[in-house]
Amino acid sequence: MSGGGRLVARDWAVLGWFQRAAAAHPALNGPAQVLSDVGNVQVAVPLLLAAVVVAGVRGRRSGLLLWWLPPLAAVLAMALVPLVVGLVKSAVARPAPGKLRLGPNGYAGFFPSGHTATSSVAVGAAALLVLPAVGRAALRRALYAAALLPAAGVGAGLVWHGYHWPLDVLASWCLAASLLSAVAAAGVVARAVAAGGRESGVGGESEVDPAV
Template identity: 50%
Template structure:
């Protein structure tokens, strides 16, 4: 999916018609509903993908996972904290490079200024998907099954909410958001396969 969407963005392919169709539908819905509450909610959800609060949540999740792993006398108990710090550097590296490469204009169609990177993929969506997702992955290895499921569900809902908030608020095209979900999912899948088995935890969250 990520390769397909990126190819369509690069060649201005017919799939981009989906972006225009969704944007038209969202703008009509906003006009018909004229709901200040929904508009504020969309903005608030979008803001959850900013560096604050996403990066502090990621670092706190890594620190808490390391502390719980140390209590469980796990080997390499410090690894979650290192992974969290490295992820904070990986997010801008992936997103900025892609934005500069594709240089896609935003929904309003204005040409990019000299200091702009472009809208594809969505930085806020990528930040939310990776920050909350990695925090959940790290903590999940120190808790029981019920808490693990809640962590995964919370991370998924936050990533979904940020993406939908960006589209509703007309900050991003839909495919910008979809690409970041795919990119974040790929990184999370790879990380989940690389992380060591979860230690025996001394307690449950």
């Protein structure tokens, strides 16, 4: 994949388009850099940790049996990002954007994009944790958009500045989708167990015998 083929040819074409657009619109370099920085660990991880705390406190106060499962799944998904990204980068050894060969120091940490994966998983998992507390459909749609736009913006900013190939970003979006699917599944399981507990009179306040 990294050496040639139809995908790489398309990658070169898309990268070239971004390079021409960046040269023609230098005023957008600043906003693109800001978007790129959203993928920094210092920005993305605190956001996720805040959502983990909020979801955990809310779930425990509600008396949910598996209140800890969605927050734990989100934390594990975030922890897997650097591990998976590092392993794939070492295995693929892709040169820097616009280059055909590795640099003189042999560094080839470009496929997939760690910043894209970090921001996508952090923002996406935070949205999934907060979603159960949002009742109105319009607000839920706004939350989906708020989670998707940063992920798209980070990827676009990274390619705009030549920090990554377009396929680096696309691969990280695929990785994030798979990890976020596990977080979403954890939420479904927790809610299903809670619903079953309410139907059977188990869980939450129903566990307390008023005669005690």
